[in-house]
Amino acid sequence: MGLVSFLVAVVAGAALAGGVGAVVVAQNHPDKVVEQRQEQGQKAAEPEVLDYGSR
Amino acid sequence: MVFTPEQPLNAAAFGLGDALPRAVPVDAVVALVTQVVSGQLVQKLVLFAIVFASGLGAALLVPTDKTGVRVVAAVAYSWNAYVAERLFIGHWTLLLGYAALPWVAKAGLKMRDGAPRAWTGLVLASLPAVVSAPGGILALGTALATAGRRKAWQVVAIGVVLNAPWWVPSLLHNGLSDPAGVEAFSARGENWGGPVLSVLGLGGIWNAEVVPASRANPMLPVITVLLLGAAVLGLRALSKRMPVWPLAGLGVLGAVLALVAVLPGGVPVLEALIEHVPGAGLLRDSQKWVAWLALPFAIGLAVAVERLRARLLMAVLLLGLLPDLAWGGFGRLEPVDYPPDWAAVREKLVDRPGDVAVFPLSAFRRFEWNDRRTQLDPAPRYLPGTTVVDDSLSVGGRIVAGEDRGRRGCAAAI
Numbered sequence: 001m002g003l004v005s006f007l008v009a010v011v012a013g014a015a016l017a018g019g020v021g022a023v024v025v026a027q028n029h030p031d032k033v034v035e036q037r038q039e040q041g042q043k044a045a046e047p048e049v050l051d052y053g054s055r
Numbered sequence: 056m057v058f059t060p061e062q063p064l065n066a067a068a069f070g071l072g073d074a075l076p077r078a079v080p081v082d083a084v085v086a087l088v089t090q091v092v093s094g095q096l097v098q099k100l101v102l103f104a105i106v107f108a109s110g111l112g113a114a115l116l117v118p119t120d121k122t123g124v125r126v127v128a129a130v131a132y133s134w135n136a137y138v139a140e141r142l143f144i145g146h147w148t149l150l151l152g153y154a155a156l157p158w159v160a161k162a163g164l165k166m167r168d169g170a171p172r173a174w175t176g177l178v179l180a181s182l183p184a185v186v187s188a189p190g191g192i193l194a195l196g197t198a199l200a201t202a203g204r205r206k207a208w209q210v211v212a213i214g215v216v217l218n219a220p221w222w223v224p225s226l227l228h229n230g231l232s233d234p235a236g237v238e239a240f241s242a243r244g245e246n247w248g249g250p251v252l253s254v255l256g257l258g259g260i261w262n263a264e265v266v267p268a269s270r271a272n273p274m275l276p277v278i279t280v281l282l283l284g285a286a287v288l289g290l291r292a293l294s295k296r297m298p299v300w301p302l303a304g305l306g307v308l309g310a311v312l313a314l315v316a317v318l319p320g321g322v323p324v325l326e327a328l329i330e331h332v333p334g335a336g337l338l339r340d341s342q343k344w345v346a347w348l349a350l351p352f353a354i355g356l357a358v359a360v361e362r363l364r365a366r367l368l369m370a371v372l373l374l375g376l377l378p379d380l381a382w383g384g385f386g387r388l389e390p391v392d393y394p395p396d397w398a399a400v401r402e403k404l405v406d407r408p409g410d411v412a413v414f415p416l417s418a419f420r421r422f423e424w425n426d427r428r429t430q431l432d433p434a435p436r437y438l439p440g441t442t443v444v445d446d447s448l449s450v451g452g453r454i455v456a457g458e459d460r461g462r463r464g465c466a467a468a469i
Contacts, residue, residue: 020269020378050419050429053144053262054451055243 056145057430058094059393059437062086067441070224074446075458080220081148081186082436095390104183105150109133112157113353118296123366128357130370132157136258136270137349139380143265143387145431152190153346155183159194160302160350163201166209167298174213177202181217188337191218193346200301230333233456234326240340240450241316248276250317254310255279257349259342261450267379278376286352289359302351309347316341391425397437405439416445
């Protein structure tokens with residue numbers, strides 16, 4: 001019983017990780033942003049000094 | 056995270072250039088190693104070592120005969136927000152130091168026990184950490200906390216010598232930094248728990264762009280408090296087997312340092328320090344010091360679940376709380392090849408006198424071949440000789456001045 005519940009937990013954890021991960025990829029993949037920009041025909045204006053990051 | 060096929064071995068790599076020696080001695084180490092093997096291989100080995108050595112070290116630090124307990128410690132230490140955020144921002148040298156901490160702690164405990172020639176173990180364990188200033192300080196703090204007061208002077212002596220490659224060249228500079236960096240690089244709230252619970256959950260890095268989406272999980276602040284509570288209970292049980300309270304105290308110190316800039320009155324104090332005290336710039340981006348909390352948290356949590364039959368569920372929970380670290384952050388981290396143009400430019404510059412300037416002057420670039428991600432300019436590490444760089448940083452459009460002001464003015468004049 002202990003082994004079965006452990007395996008179920010592992011599978012559930014993996015499924016959760018995969019599911020959430022898939023959503024994250026779909027929403028936030030860096031390539032996605034580039035693709036969207038290309039689809040919209042937008043060309044980003046290049047600032048003189050690039051941001052290291054933003055808060 | 057920038058690695059190049061063969062990094063140039065120049066004065067800047069040893070901290071003898073005009074800029075404050077930030078990547079010292081790691082630049083020299085990588086430059087020397089890449090004379091023998093490709094930077095690509097070095098990078099893969101480093102990344103593997105970070106994940107593998109941090110987990111294994113934490114697992115071996117727990118005095119237990121139960122593998123499941125060791126697995127929980129390994130997962131808690133190697134799969135958390137700190138590792139994810141510093142990996143995504145590219146601070147691999149800091150993570151190398153982080154991975155060394157459990158091994159440093161083991162060596163420190165051996166010194167405390169008076170094991171013969173234990174100091175050699177401490178030196179070896181500290182080597183990956185001392186390639187950067189923050190890593191070296193993290194290792195020194197951990198060694199002091201584990202070796203005990205009676206061995207403190209020995210530990211300090213070892214720490215001063217091992218960290219000399221960065222603090223000696225630092226003496227050539229005034230060591231003062233722009234106080235604007237205090238707020239720009241202060242800890243950041245990642246969910247409704249604010250910066251305090253974000254940092255206590257080992258996250259809270261200043262840069263929102265590198266924070267995994269799962270850190271916005273609304274349950275996270277509650278789970279963070281529960282896990283920390285469990286870790287404290289675990290440390291109480293563990294204190295009967297090994298001296299963990301100094302390590303826990305160091306963890307509290309790390310969390311306090313990480314939060315100084317968001318506590319009332321913290322900003323003016325830090326700004327004054329950074330503006331007037333040489334080297335105080337190390338307190339900028341202070342979230343990095345919460346690394347000290349990760350180790351007591353991991354081993355405490357592991358011991359807390361020791362009596363549970365389904366203790367591995369804790370490891371599954373920890374993995375499930377941060378699913379978006381898997382597979383290189385699901386696409387955030389991927390190897391990118393340099394276009395052939397880079398090698399062609401490098402060939403043209405070999406054996407040419409003088410420094411190289413790359414315009415427009417910016418420490419960061421966006422290239423089509425890297426999906427226009429913001430990245431550190433690879434030129435200083437790819438091109439031969441010395442490349443002039445602007446070491447000022449822009450955070451959300453706000454400029455934090457670099458330390459190499461004379462050089463920046465000179466380059467602007469060109």
